[in-house]
Every structure is written in C-alpha cells, then in structure tokens.
Amino acid sequence: xxxxxxxxxxxxxxxxxxxxxxxxxxxxxxxxxxxxxxxxxxxxxxxxxxxxxxxxxxxxxxxxxxxxxxxxxxxxxxxxxxxxxxxxxxxxxxxxxxxxxxxxxxxxxxxxxxxxxxxxxxxxxxxxxxxxxxxxxxxxxxxxxxxxxxxxxxxxxxxxxxxxxxxxxxxxxxxxxxxxxxxxxxxxxxxxxxxxxxxxxxxxxxxxxxxxxxxxxxxxxxxxxxxxxxxxxxxxxxxxxxxxxxxxxxxxxxxxxxxxxxxxxxxxxxxxxxxxxxxxxxxxxxxxxxxxxxxxxxxxxxxxxxxxxxxxxxxxxxxx
Amino acid sequence: xxxxxxxxxxxxxxxxxxxxxxxxxxxxxxxxxxxxxxxxxxxxxxxxxxxxxxxxxxxxxxxxxxxxxxxxxxxxxxxxxxxxxxxxxxxxxxxxxxxxxxxxxxxxxxxxxxxxxxxxxxxxxxxxxxxxxxxxxxxxxxxxxxxxxxxxxxxxxxxxxxxxxxxxxxxxxxxxxxxxxxxxxxxxxxxxxxxxxxxxxxxxxxxxxxxxxxxxxxxxxxxxxxxxxxxxxxxxxxxxxxxxxxxxxxxxxxxxxxxxxxxxxxxxxxxxxxxxxxxxxxxxxxxxxxxxxxxxxxxxxxxxxxxxxxxxxxxxxxxx
Numbered sequence: 001x002x003x004x005x006x007x008x009x010x011x012x013x014x015x016x017x018x019x020x021x022x023x024x025x026x027x028x029x030x031x032x033x034x035x036x037x038x039x040x041x042x043x044x045x046x047x048x049x050x051x052x053x054x055x056x057x058x059x060x061x062x063x064x065x066x067x068x069x070x071x072x073x074x075x076x077x078x079x080x081x082x083x084x085x086x087x088x089x090x091x092x093x094x095x096x097x098x099x100x101x102x103x104x105x106x107x108x109x110x111x112x113x114x115x116x117x118x119x120x121x122x123x124x125x126x127x128x129x130x131x132x133x134x135x136x137x138x139x140x141x142x143x144x145x146x147x148x149x150x151x152x153x154x155x156x157x158x159x160x161x162x163x164x165x166x167x168x169x170x171x172x173x174x175x176x177x178x179x180x181x182x183x184x185x186x187x188x189x190x191x192x193x194x195x196x197x198x199x200x201x202x203x204x205x206x207x208x209x210x211x212x213x214x215x216x217x218x219x220x221x222x223x224x225x226x227x228x229x230x231x232x233x234x235x236x237x238x239x240x241x242x243x244x245x246x247x248x249x250x251x252x253x254x255x256x257x258x259x260x261x262x263x264x265x266x267x268x269x270x271x272x273x274x275x276x277x278x279x280x281x282x283x284x285x286x287x288x289x290x291x292x293x294x295x296x297x298x299x300x301x302x303x304x305x306x307x308x309x310x311x312x313x314x315x316x317x318x319x320x
Numbered sequence: 321x322x323x324x325x326x327x328x329x330x331x332x333x334x335x336x337x338x339x340x341x342x343x344x345x346x347x348x349x350x351x352x353x354x355x356x357x358x359x360x361x362x363x364x365x366x367x368x369x370x371x372x373x374x375x376x377x378x379x380x381x382x383x384x385x386x387x388x389x390x391x392x393x394x395x396x397x398x399x400x401x402x403x404x405x406x407x408x409x410x411x412x413x414x415x416x417x418x419x420x421x422x423x424x425x426x427x428x429x430x431x432x433x434x435x436x437x438x439x440x441x442x443x444x445x446x447x448x449x450x451x452x453x454x455x456x457x458x459x460x461x462x463x464x465x466x467x468x469x470x471x472x473x474x475x476x477x478x479x480x481x482x483x484x485x486x487x488x489x490x491x492x493x494x495x496x497x498x499x500x501x502x503x504x505x506x507x508x509x510x511x512x513x514x515x516x517x518x519x520x521x522x523x524x525x526x527x528x529x530x531x532x533x534x535x536x537x538x539x540x541x542x543x544x545x546x547x548x549x550x551x552x553x554x555x556x557x558x559x560x561x562x563x564x565x566x567x568x569x570x571x572x573x574x575x576x577x578x579x580x581x582x583x584x585x586x587x588x589x590x591x592x593x594x595x596x597x598x599x600x601x602x603x604x605x606x607x608x609x610x611x612x613x614x615x616x617x618x619x620x621x622x623x624x625x626x627x628x629x630x631x632x633x634x635x636x637x638x639x640x
Binding site: 042045046047068071072075077078079080081082085087090091093094095097098099108112 | 362365366367388391392395397398399400401402405407410411413414415417418419428432
C-alpha cells in the first residue's frame with residue numbers, strides 16, 4: 001500500500017485528507033503547531049496545552065465515525081465561559097491533561113473517532129510563530145500574522161520561538177513516504193510554519209518520496225496579493241530547497257465572474273505563469289452549494305473539491 | 321434476566337451501579353434532574369441545557385470502556401473560563417446541542433462509553449427544586465437546599481418548579497422492573513426530587529417490583545441531624561406511599577471511632593431503630609483507602625462498599 005504524507009494545517013489540509021481517505025492508501029497527516037487564534041489560542045493561554053484546532057480538523061477529515069460524532073467534534077459552544085470553544089478542541093485539551101502528552105491525546109482521540117491513518121504534530125514543543133516585517137514591526141503569533149495586511153510589503157524574517165526540534169515520528173513518516181503533499185493552505189500561517197521546525201526541510205530533501213504542491217486558488221489580500229504560481233513555489237522552496245516539488249497541482253477552472261467580484265475584497269485569483277513539466281493543470285473547483293448566503297465568509301465560496309483533488313493525487317500515486 | 325431499576329442521583333447512586341454492573345442483570349438507572357450546583361449549574365444557566373452531572377456519574381459507573389475514558393469523563397478543567405467544568409458534563413451538553421435532545425445525548429454518550437444498561441433522566445423538563453422552610457424562607461435550587469443548615473427545623477413544602485411530567489421511558493422501566501433500588505443519597509437533594517415528578521410515585525406503587533431502600537451511612541448536619549432509619553423511611557414514604565419498601569438495607573458495621581470524630585462537624589451516624597422483618601442489617605462499609613489525607617472531604621471517609629452493596633442486592637434478586 002502506498003504511503004501518502006500531508007504537511008499543512010487548516011481547511012486546505014482538511015479538504016485533501018477528506019478526499020484521499022476513500023482510497024486504498026496509508027495516510028499520515030503532519031500538522032502545524034503554530035495556531036494560536038480563537039478557541040485554540042484561549043486554550044493555549046489558559047491551560048498551557050498544545051494547539052488542538054488544526055489537529056481536530058485532520059481527525060474529523062480522517063474519521064470513519066458517524067456524522068453525529070463529526071458534528072460533535074466541530075460543535076462550537078455559543079454562550080458563556082465556553083463561548084467560541086469547539087468541542088473537539090476541548091476533547092484534545094482534556095485528553096492532553098489526562099494522558100500527560102499531546103501526542104497520546106491525538107492518538108486516543110483518533111481511536112474515539114475511528115480515524116483512517118495517523119495524525120502527527122510536526123513538533124511537540126510549545127512554540128509561537130513570529131514575523132519581522134521590513135519596516136521592523138514584529139508580528140507576534142499566527143493570528144496577528146494572519147490578520148496583517150502589511151506582509152505584501154515584504155518581511156525580513158519568519159521563525160518559531162523557541163526554535164523547536166521536529167517530532168521524530170514526523171521525520172519517520174516523511175522518510176518512509178511514497179508521496180508528500182504540501183498545501184493548499186495559508187502560505188505563511190499554515191504551510192511555512194512546518195518548515196521552520198528543525199529537521200523537517202532536511203527530511204523532505206532526503207526522502208525518496210515524490211513531492212507535490214497543491215497551489216491555493218486565491219491570494220490573500222495584503223499577504224500574497226497578485227502572487228502567481230511561481231511566487232508560491234519560490235517562497236516555499238526558499239525554506240525547503242530548490243526544485244523540491246516534482247508535481248504542482250494548479251486549478252485551471254475559472255470560477256463564475258460574480259464570485260470573483262464578491263471575493264475581491266479578500267483577494268484575487270492565483271494565476272499560473274509557469275510552463276514547466278511539473279505543472280499539472282486540472283479542474284479542481286468545488287461546486288457552489290445551493291442557497292449559500294452572501295453574508296457567509298466569501299473565501300468559502302471559491303474552494304477546492306476534495307474528490308477532484310484526490311483523483312489528481314491518485315493519478316500521481318498510480319504512476320509511482 | 322432480572323431487571324433492576326435504580327432511582328437516585330449523586331455519588332450514592334454511582335456506588336450502587338458500579339457494584340451491580342458486574343452481575344448478570346439488566347440495569348436501568350433513573351436519574352434526578354434537580355442538580356444545579358457547580359459545573360452543572362453553570363451549564364444550565366449559560367447554555368440552557370438539562371443538568372448533566374448526575375447522569376455523567378451513572379454513565380461512568382456503568383461504563384465498560386477504558387480507565388482512560390472514565391478518567392476523561394471525570395476530568396475537571398482547572399483554569400480559565402473552563403475552570404471547574406468536568407469534561408463529561410461538556411460532552412453531554414455539546415451532545416444535547418448537536419442532537420437537539422438530552423435523552424438522545426445520554427444515549428449517544430452511553431454508546432461512546434460502552435455502558436452496560438441504560439441511563440434515563442427522570443424527566444426531560446427543565447425544573448428547579450425549591451423548598452419552603454417552616455420560617456417561610458424559600459430555598460431556591462438544589463444547591464441552596466444542599467447547603468442549608470436550617471432544614472432540620474422543619475419545612476412546609478418541597479417541590480419542582482414547574483411541576484414536571486415523568487419521562488415515559490422512566491415509567492416504563494419502573495413498571496417492568498423486578499427490583500427497584502432507592503438510595504443511598506442526599507435525602508432532599510438526590511432522592512426525594514425523583515418522587516416530586518408527576519407519575520413516578522404512582523408507578524412505584526403500581527409496579528409489581530420489589531422495592532429496596534439503601535439507608536445512608538451518615539446524617540447531614542442541619543438537614544437530617546440524628547435521623548434514624550425510621551425517619552428516613554417516614555420521610556420517603558410520605559412522598560411515595562406507606563410501607564412501599566419491601567427491604568431496607570442498613571449498615572451494621574461500626575466505622576473507627578477516629579473517623580466518626582473527624583466526621584462529627586458534618587454529621588452523625590445513622591442508627592437503626594427498627595426491628596421489622598424488612599430491615600436487613602449487613603456490613604456495608606468501604607475500606608479506608610491507605611494514605612488518605614485528613615484534609616480530604618470527611619464525608620468521603622465513611623462510605624458504602626460497592627461490592628458489599630451489590631452482594632446484598634443480589635441476595636434479594638436471587639429470591640425474586
């Protein structure tokens with residue numbers, strides 16, 4: 001059975017995992033530990049736990065349990081002192097307290113949710129993502145970076161503090177992979193943080209696995225405005241190594257003009273400016289859900305289809 | 321297979337269920353819905369859910385899942401906005417929100433915990449326990465009643481507001497029981513509230529099941545000070561019906577004098593003043609855990625042994 005390892009965090013990762021789960025492959029999801037916003041941020045601050053949010057999404061994506069259990073994991077309390085916490089985050093934090101280890105907590109949550117494959121924190125050290133902008137302003141934490149509109153003017157440094165060693169299990173999975181999938185996801189907030197962990201980029205370079213990058217559909221205003229495929233690749237390869245990706249999956253399906261306009265406040269479409277052999281254009285857009293309300297987050301309107309993504313990845317796997 | 325139905329709430333109920341779980345019988349635990357203290361009270365107030373605390377204890381008692389899962393259910397968050405909440409309470413409340421029904425939530429939690437038997441809320445209406453003292457003071461809520469030291473001076477009324485109908489499933493279980501077990505537990509706060517629900521006392525009287533009352537070991541100062549077995553029976557039978565109990569299990573083992581003295585601030589030993597046939601004296605005390613600290617809640621020092629309780633109950637079951 002071929003082994004696919006994903007590296008990421010957030011919703012992009014969720015979409016990939018949800019799609020590939022249905023194929024006969026061995027899956028390991030390595031997850032960024034930089035998240036510090038929302039419910040996750042509060043739990044880190046108040047309980048001193050490792051960030052559960054991205055791990056929770058991976059667990060749900062890989063879960064073979066009932067719809068109810070998956071809904072439960074994503075349920076967010078609305079009121080009072082619990083307001084904003086998702087139940088799954090509380091489960092992971094309580095399990096971390098009871099077992100004494102975040103890794104063990106993730107493993108136990110995986111059993112409760114009957115997940116296919118494994119979910120592995122990229123590091124088990126408590127870290128904060130920091131970024132120094134070219135104007136010398138320091139952005140403290142993933143949330144602050146995520147909300148900044150100044151990143152497109154350039155930054156001089158991005159790093160995790162304190163500089164963490166990789167989880168040995170993550171290194172092991174990378175070394176034994178047949179295919180490694182990076183993206184889609186927030187470039188500075190979900191993808192790069194994985195390569196700021198000591199040993200991860202090294203392992204990627206040394207691994208015999210083929211590497212594929214799934215390019216984001218949309219840029220994020222103030223962060224990656226007008227980025228093209230070449231910019232994404234250049235930015236990632238700066239941290240991992242030149243020409244690291246053997247395949248680059250790029251969407252070539254145009255979203256309805258109406259949606260592009262709706263989305264314009266948040267960002268523009270990522271265009272492909274490369275004609276290299278490794279570029280694989282494909283129709284990857286998700287269907288627009290009927291009756292979707294215009295006041296929903298616009299960025300949810302243009303998104304990858306997990307089935308289409310999985311099919312393209314499986315074409316690569318079939319040729320390994 | 322014989323069917324045992326327990327009626328109660330709190331730790332006493334937990335002890336009974338934990339013991340009888342290991343025998344080849346059909347168990348249904350009917351649980352009081354009057355709790356409004358601590359984590360449970362906050363969840364009721366903030367989220368509008370039904371009280372999870374007593375149900376959680378029953379689920380854990382009947383659970384066949386791993387030690388870790390049971391520890392998780394009882395884990396209490398220590399800090400921040402979550403401080404004081406037990407994880408199991410959050411699970412039940414989140415499940416109630418996701419399924420839209422407390423009964424369904426209890427059922428699903430039972431599946432997650434692989435429970436033996438069933439846990440059934442005595443009513444699914446939102447109610448508050450109230451008590452009017454003889455001096456006309458109104459005690460609002462189970463917690464206020466639990467903390468009052470004035471009850472021994474007499475009360476004129478105890479009731480649930482609004483007056484709730486029984487959960488039909490609870491009635492059904494009572495009518496089909498072979499043995500119904502009441503107690504041990506807080507007389508006014510865990511036991512009587514079950515009989516203030518419309519239809520429950522009626523069902524007990526109509527049911528062909530044998531009924532057994534397990535008398536508390538200790539009185540609660542200011543509430544049942546110097547109560548003897550006859551007082552407990554009189555008080556309960558006032559709500560259920562005269563001579564309702566076919567068996568009365570009474571501990572006849574004396575705790576060490578040292579412990580009685582330690583406990584004196586909280587209450588005195590319940591003495592047996594009856595010589596009726598239905599009275600069944602037996603050694604029911606739990607072993608004192610070694611190395612137990614004196615600053616622990618003293619009331620945990622003198623407690624029933626779940627195995628001994630279960631053995632006495634099984635002697636009754638064997639003669640049904």
